[in-house]
Amino acid sequence: MNALFIIAGALLAGPAIDKEFAGMDANHDGKVSAVEHAAGAKSMFDTMDGNRDGKVTATEMSAAHKAITGQDTKPGDMSAADKIKAVDNNGDGVLTAQEHAAGAAAMFAKMDANKDGMLSKEEMAAGHAAMLKK
Numbered sequence: 113m114n115a116l117f118i119i120a121g122a123l124l125a126g127p128a129i130d131k132e133f134a135g136m137d138a139n140h141d142g143k144v145s146a147v148e149h150a151a152g153a154k155s156m157f158d159t160m161d162g163n164r165d166g167k168v169t170a171t172e173m174s175a176a177h178k179a180i181t182g183q184d185t186k187p188g189d190m191s192a193a194d195k196i197k198a199v200d201n202n203g204d205g206v207l208t209a210q211e212h213a214a215g216a217a218a219m220f221a222k223m224d225a226n227k228d229g230m231l232s233k234e235e236m237a238a239g240h241a242a243m244l245k246k
């Protein structure tokens with residue numbers, strides 16, 4: 113399940129949490145709702161889908177990672193193929209918007225520690241920290 117964090121969020125990590133949170137909090141109420149989170153995940157998917165065919169391949173995900181972080185995947189990092197595998201329901205090696213959305217929804221539920229249906233910045237940061245510890 114930790115791979116879900118990597119797909120939707122961990123192109124960004126650490127100090128980038130602030131930026132990610134602000135980007136998702138569309139109505140600026142200091143919380144990210146499930147709807148806001150889903151919209152953020154969708155926009156991440158669109159960013160990764162380089163050729164706009166509605167599917168994200170391992171190659172596209174690697175390219176997006178490099179574009180966003182300015183770095184190649186480091187040795188020891190999960191490969192893009194492995195990240196895809198974690199939410200690739202039909203096992204075809206590419207990620208559809210539907211598979212990505214389902215993964216993002218599961219991730220939201222996991223990060224919402226106090227189950228109020230909203231993500232605070234602390235919850236998002238803790239979720240990412242938990243992911244990075246693995």
Ligand SMILES: [Ca+2]
Pocket residue numbers: 136137138139140141142143144145148
């Ligand atoms: Ca909000």
Ligand SMILES: [Ca+2]
Pocket residue numbers: 161162163164165166167168169172
């Ligand atoms: Ca594509």
Ligand SMILES: [Ca+2]
Pocket residue numbers: 223224225226227228229230231232235
């Ligand atoms: Ca919450």
